[in-house]
Amino acid sequence: MSTSHVIVGDGIAGSSAAETIREEDPDADVTVITDEGEALYNRILIKEFAKGKLPEAPISIHEPEWYDERDIDLQLNTHVDRVDTDSQTVHTHTGASYDYDKLLVATGGTPAQLPVENSDAEGIHHFWTFQDAREIKEHADTAETGVIVGAGLLGIDLAAVCAAQGMDAKYLMRGNRWWRYALSLDGAEIIHDALAEKGVEPVFDSGVDHFEVDDDGHVEAAVDPNGERFDAEWVGVAIGLDFNTEWLHGSGIECDDGVVVDEHMRTNVDNVYAAGDITQFYDTILGERAQNGAWGSAKEQGAVAAKNMVADEPVESFRWVSSYSITHFDFPFLSFGHPTIGDETAERKYSDTEWRRLAFKNGQLVGGVLIGDLSQQSALKRIIREERQVADQKEQLLEPEIDVDNLEAPPQAK
Numbered sequence: 001m002s003t004s005h006v007i008v009g010d011g012i013a014g015s016s017a018a019e020t021i022r023e024e025d026p027d028a029d030v031t032v033i034t035d036e037g038e039a040l041y042n043r044i045l046i047k048e049f050a051k052g053k054l055p056e057a058p059i060s061i062h063e064p065e066w067y068d069e070r071d072i073d074l075q076l077n078t079h080v081d082r083v084d085t086d087s088q089t090v091h092t093h094t095g096a097s098y099d100y101d102k103l104l105v106a107t108g109g110t111p112a113q114l115p116v117e118n119s120d121a122e123g124i125h126h127f128w129t130f131q132d133a134r135e136i137k138e139h140a141d142t143a144e145t146g147v148i149v150g151a152g153l154l155g156i157d158l159a160a161v162c163a164a165q166g167m168d169a170k171y172l173m174r175g176n177r178w179w180r181y182a183l184s185l186d187g188a189e190i191i192h193d194a195l196a197e198k199g200v201e202p203v204f205d206s207g208v209d210h211f212e213v214d215d216d217g218h219v220e221a222a223v224d225p226n227g228e229r230f231d232a233e234w235v236g237v238a239i240g241l242d243f244n245t246e247w248l249h250g251s252g253i254e255c256d257d258g259v260v261v262d263e264h265m266r267t268n269v270d271n272v273y274a275a276g277d278i279t280q281f282y283d284t285i286l287g288e289r290a291q292n293g294a295w296g297s298a299k300e301q302g303a304v305a306a307k308n309m310v311a312d313e314p315v316e317s318f319r320w321v322s323s324y325s326i327t328h329f330d331f332p333f334l335s336f337g338h339p340t341i342g343d344e345t346a347e348r349k350y351s352d353t354e355w356r357r358l359a360f361k362n363g364q365l366v367g368g369v370l371i372g373d374l375s376q377q378s379a380l381k382r383i384i385r386e387e388r389q390v391a392d393q394k395e396q397l398l399e400p401e402i403d404v405d406n407l408e409a410p411p412q413a414k
């Protein structure tokens, strides 16, 4: 009898799992259920669409025919409400149900709303889906003033949209810099200057106390906790994700700000796996639980989960050094590994647009940020993957060229 695999979510994690299951088991029944109205598209590229730099067509990755050709049952516009892990059935908002032998949870997250007055007003945008990008672009085409909230990797995409669409924009940040968990002021200043050059003014020690709206309920200003008022016809908010776990309530699947899985993407419940942004996974490099919000990592987790689902035993582990790049400026930017954790850091500025910061934990390199010169990314990722004890060799790791093979051997290997 064929095995029935049900995948909830057709983002890159779910889609990569479906593709891998079909490759590994030509006889399996594979169903992919998504509440979006379109099949897998490139979520990374929707920012280029919103900026007005790319048409719709190249953003799509799979047309529905792709699923037909592989005999994968794709259910669009279908929200999964509930899973019964005893009877191994998922239930959808239409009243339909799907029995599974193996279930993959790949439902990612939804952007969080600011917990302030009028945060749901017209003209306040959150950015996750292609549909969001269409609305963001359409509104940005006509808006003259903009405010961005959320000093992280998604917030800067919204700032880039304002810049590309010629808005007079203010980027409200808590503290004294952009992405303060991963960058020092030295590194962040390179980003601040680049934003200002594009017409987006960073505003520090700020944030939003409330939004003002007009008589039609459309946002017209953001007021920060200092009482300063910023005109804003268009607002972009990117303050993090709420993971889509509501449908798992009562299922017995362990959730803790996401779904907890081991390195094989198995949850605590038999025959239930999870992959992608939603996972709190066991990171075999760090030796502890971690979370990644990146395309490459979600794709790999989907493939690892799929192999283990098909084999019915753990044949593959997730072992991955993630990376995330920003391409809005004249210089490249890359964060890799886990740049926001660690107990020690080292950094160096090489020029006005070149900077490197490394984060270490328990003597190991665990992540970092490169601005301007990405040439050492492979060396640095290799050091992370090899779990080298290098925290006492910071100077060598900050050299423009890192000679990985000639780094001192770790003390225990001497």
Ligand SMILES: Cc1cc2nc3c(=O)[nH]c(=O)nc-3n(C[C@H](O)[C@H](O)[C@H](O)COP(=O)(O)OP(=O)(O)OC[C@H]3O[C@@H](n4cnc5c(N)ncnc54)[C@H](O)[C@@H]3O)c2cc1C
Pocket (backbone or CB within 6 Å): 008, 009, 010, 011, 012, 013, 014, 033, 034, 035, 036, 043, 044, 045, 046, 047, 078, 079, 080, 081, 106, 107, 108, 109, 127, 128, 129, 154, 157, 244, 247, 275, 276, 277, 278, 292, 293, 294, 295, 296, 298, 323, 324, 325, 326
């Ligand atoms: C604008 C933007 C720019 C980005 N840029 C980069 C970048 O440069 N580099 C990078 O590495 N990463 C980037 N990312 C992050 C990257 O896109 C994500 O890490 C990745 O897409 C996560 O994939 P996923 O499959 O885990 O989740 P998702 O892509 O979020 O897919 C989950 C899917 O499940 C659906 N779903 C949720 N709940 C249910 C339910 N109950 N029933 C049915 N369906 C449901 C959702 O609608 C969604 O389609 C960016 C993200 C955005 C939004």
